Amino acid sequence: MSAATPEDLRWLDAAVRLATPARGTTADSPVSAALVVNPIDQCLIARAVTARGGHPHAEALALDSAGFDAAGATLYVTMEPCASWGRSPPCVDAIVRSGVMRVVIGQANADPAQAGVAEQRLQSAGVEIVFAAHQASAELNAGQALRHVHNRPFVTVALVVDADDTLVDPASGTARDWLDLERARADAIIMGASGARTRTATPVIARAGLATRTPLRVVLSGSKGVDRRLNLIGSFTGHRTAVIAQSDTAVDAPVSVEVIRVPGKGGRPDLAAALASLAERGKQSVLVEPGPRLLAALLEADLVDAVTLIALDGAGQGGPAAVADGRLVDMLAAADLEPVREQRAPGANLTIYRRRA
Template structure:
C-alpha cells in the first residue's frame, strides 16, 4: 500500500463532512461517502453517500455518475468497500471494472463479509491506502462496535440543573433546558438509529421522543422503552398513543407488556424482572441499530455507567436551579465525578445559548 498524502487527508476530511448529515438514514448499513477525484487536477469528478435505507452503496453510485470519467481516478472512501454478494453486488468488483487506479480508505471495515477487500484490489493492480483516518473512524464507530461487540455505539444525553438535579420529585423532568439545547438534542436524534428511555421516564415525563426541528420530523428514529420490573402498559403514552413512529419495548422474559400490535416487544434475559442492559443493547445490535441515543433518568444513567456501556456522554448544564424536592442526576455525588469513575474523560465544551454542553468520551474506544 502507498503512503497517505496531504491531499489524501484533505479529501478524506471532505468525505466525512459529506457523509455526516446522512448518519441515521441508512438503516443497518454504515453511512459511507465516496468521492471520485481526478489526481492530476485534484478536482472532484463525482460523489455519493450510502442511499436512504442502505441501498445502493456509495461506491456504485459515484461510479455510475462518473461513467467513463471514473477511469484513472482516485476513489476516496470513508470505509473499506464490501467484497461479497448480498443485496447488492460487490463494490470491489465495480471499482476494478471502472478502471479506478487508486483507492484511499479512511477506516477498515470489521464486518467479516468485507474481509479481503484490500487484497483483492491490490491483486487487480489498484493502489490502495488504509489511512486509519480519525474522523472516518469516528463516523463509523457504531458500525465497528456492532461487528466487534454486537452492540451499538451508545451516546447518553442528560440535562442537569445548576444544583445537579434532573427534575422535581413527583413532577418529572424539570424544564431547565433552553431552546438551543433542545434543538441540539433533536439534531442528535436525527443521527441516531434508535432512542432509548427507561420506563420511569416514559411514565413520569411523557416524552414524545420525536424530532421537532422544522422539516426533519421524518428523521425520528426507532423509539425504545426499557421496561422495569413492573412491566409496562398502554397507559404510557409512548406505548399506547398512536403516533405513526416506530416504537419498541424491551422487557425481561416473563414481565407483563400490554402494548398494541404496532409496538414491537423484544424479550431479553434479566434479573428480578429487569432486563440485563448488555443483553438489551445486543438485541438492538441484532436489529441493525448502529448508533443508540439514550435519554436516561437517574437509575438508567447509573446502570449504564456501572455496566461500562456508555461510549459518549453529553452533559448539558443549565444555569437554572431546581431547589427543594429536586431529583439528583446522581445520588452518589456530582455527575461529573460519576463519569470520571466510569472512565469517561472530558473532550470539549461549547455554549448552547445560556446552557453549557460538556462532552465526555471513552479514550480507549472509537471517538
C-alpha cells in the same frame, strides 16, 4: 501498499464531513462517503454518501456520477468497500469496472464477511490500495465496528440538566434543538419504563426539517412491566416503538409495538442483552435518555461510549437529580469519560464526552 499522503488525509477529512449528516439514516449499512478525485490537479470529479436506508452505497453512486471521468482517478472512501452481494451489488466490482487507479480507505470494514476481501480483489485487478488508519473515519462508524466485534451498538447517553444537575425535559429552544440533533443521528432512542411513564415530553424530534428522522423508540421495561395506558406506547404517534423486557415480565402493548424478550434479573432486562438484541436488529448507534437509575446502571455496566451533556444556565428548572449523590461531572470522570468538544449558545452549554481510548 503505499502510505496515505497529507492530501489523502485532507480528502478523507472532507469525506467524513460529507458523510456526518447522514448518521442515523443508513439503517444497518455503514455511513460512508466516496469522493472521486483527479490525482493530477486534485479536483473533485464526483462525490456521494450512502443513500437513505443504506442503499445504494456511496461508492456506487459516486462512480456512477463520475462516469468515464473515473478512469485514472483516485477514489476516497471512509470505509473499506463491500465485496459481496447484499441488497446492493458489490462495490468492489463497480470500482474495478470504473477504471479507478487508486483507492484510499479511511477505515477497515469490521464486518467479518467483508474485511480484507476488497483489498484482495482490487490488488489482483491492479488497483493501488491505501489503508489510511484515519481516526475520523473510524469514529464515523464506531457503531458498525462495535456491532460486529462486541455485538452491541455505540451507546450515547443524552442528559439535559440545569445548574443543580437536575434533569430537564426541554420543550423548545437551543437545548431541544441539540437534543433533537442527537436523536436524529441515532438508530434508536432508549428510555426506562419509569421515564416513559412520567416524562412530559415524549422522545419525538420536533426540530424543523428533522421531523421524519425520529428513530425507533425503545422502552426498557422494569419489574412493574409495561402498560399501554402508562408508557407512551398506547397512543398512535406514527413512530415505531419497541419494548425490551425480561423474559417473564408482563407487557401490555399494541401489536404495532415489538416486544423483545431478553434474560435479566429481578424483572429488569440485562443491559448488555438488551443492547445485543438491538445490534442483532441492525442498530449501530443508540441514544439513551436515562433517569438517574438507568444512568447509574449503564455506567456501572461500562456500557457508555459517549455522553452529550446539555447544561442549562440557572438552577431550579428541572425534575429529579441526574445523580443520586455528588456531581454529574465527577461521576462521568470516574467512569473514564473525558470532555472532547464543547459548544456554547446563549443560556446553554453542550459538552461531548467520550470514553477514554
